[in-house]
Amino acid sequence: MPTHHQNSTSHLLSSGYQPVAEEVTLPFPTVRGKLPTELDGTFLRIGPNTLGSHDPARDHSFAGDAMVHGLRLRDGRAEWYRNRWVRTDRVARALGELPTPGPRHGLSDNTNCAIVQHAGHTYALGDGGALPTRLGDRLETLDRVDFDGTLPGGFSAHPVLDPLTQEMHAVAYEPGRPGVDYLTLDASGRVRRCENITVKDTPMMHAFSLTDRDAIIYDLPVTYSARAAAAGSRVPYAWNDSHGARLGVLPREGGDADVRWMDIAPCFVFHPVNAYGRGRHIIVDVMRHERAFDRVPLHPSESSPTLWRWTVDRTSGTVTEAQLSDQVQEFPRIDDRYTNSPYRYAFTVGLRPGQGAALAGPALLRHDLVTGRVDRHTFGAGREGGEAVFVPRAADAPEADGWLLGVVHDTATDRGELVVIDTADFTGPPVAAVRLPVRIPHGLHAQWAASG
Ligand SMILES: [Fe+2]
16 A cells, blocks of 8 residues: 655645635637537536635535636637626625525535536536535526425435436535435436435435446445544535444345445545446546545545546455556546446546645546556646546547546636647647636536536
8 A cells, every 4th residue: 555645735825725805707708729619518617715714724625615617619619707696695795685595404515526418407506415506507596495395314425327328326425414315316307216215324425326237335444433523614524433344235226135245445535437338347447545534624635536436245244455557637528428327438537646636737637447557647837737628529429539628727827727638649739728807716526517
C-alpha cells in the first residue's frame, strides 16, 4: 500500500477556490478557436459557493451554498454564460426572496453536488438526503421535489441513469434514517421501488455502482459522527476503524434479504467509474481513497485517490482488488452511452500528489482500460481544471470519440474558461475555449444538457 501523502489544505486558500460574490449574465462571451457546431446544449457545473462571509478554516469544504454555472452553446457560438445560486432556504432569505416552493426534508436543502437530467427535468442534487431542486433552462430555481410524493426519504447526489431502460437508480442515505434506501425511478420520473437495506452506523454513501443485473452498495468506514454533529459540523461524518468495509451485491429487483455482502480492505469511495457484469464476475471500477475524514473533520485531507478495479466473484462471494493506475486522480467520467456495459475508456482529473482532496488539477487523464495506456492533457502553466464531461461526436460515434468539456481556472488572470478538447487530439490544445471575464471557482460535478 502506498503511504499516506501529507495532504495540504492550502489549495483551498488559492484564488481558484474563492467563491464569487455575485450572479452575472454575460451574452456572447468570447470564443477562441472553433466551437464544434454539433455542440448544441448547455454545459453545467455545480459546486459550493458560500454566500456571505466564507472561512475555509471553519466551514466544511462540502457545505458551501450551491451555485450553478452554465454556458449555452449553439451554432458554433457561446450564447451566454450565467451563474446562479440555487435558492435554498438560507440563500432565498439572504437575497430577500420568497422561499422555494416544494417539500422540505432532512438536515439540508443545499443541493451543491451534482446535476442530473431525468424524464425531461434538470435537477441539482445534494448529499446526505437532500431533496432534488429542479432547475429551469436559465439556471433558475423552480422548486424542490419528492417525485410527486413517491420518494419516501431523501435522495442521492449520484443516481445512475440506465441508458437502456431510462430508469434511474439511486442509493440514498441520511443521518437519523436507519439503513439506506435503494430507489428505482421509472422512466417518467416516479419512484417505483424503494428497498430499505440494513447497514449499521449510518455510513456515508455518496454513490453506488449499477450493472444490468445488480446494484453494488458500498458499506465503508466513514460513518455518522455524533461528536462531529455536536461540534456543529454540517457534514457530521468521520472515519470509523471499527466499522469494517464490504460491498453488497443486490439484484435490481431484490430486497434486503437478497444482498450478498463481501468484505474488502477498508477504504472510501466517493465516485465509481463504471460497472458491468462479465460471466460470474462483476467489474467495479472506482476512485479509491485509502482513508477520508480522519485527521481533519472539515475536509477529506488524507485522500490520495487512485483508480482501482474490484472484481466481484459471484460464485465464491469474494472480491479481488487491483490498482489500475497509481496516479492521484478523481472525478471520473466515461462515455455515458456505456454506463453499466463493458467499456474501454475513462477520463479523470489528474491531481497534484499531496493534493488528493483538491477539486481541480493540472491535467485530464484518459485511461485505455484494455491496453493500460494513459494519455495526459495538460492545461498549461498556472492553469487547473475540474471534472470534464464527455459529449459524443454523433449518436453512433465509437466509444469516447467526441469532446470533453470542462472549466479551467487561470491563476494569472483569476478568470475562468470553458475548454473543449477533441478526443481525436486529446493531448493537443483545446479546439475551442470560451473565455470569461469572471472566475468560475473550482467546484464539484459537471453535466452536458443537450438541447431538444
Ligand atoms: Fe460526487
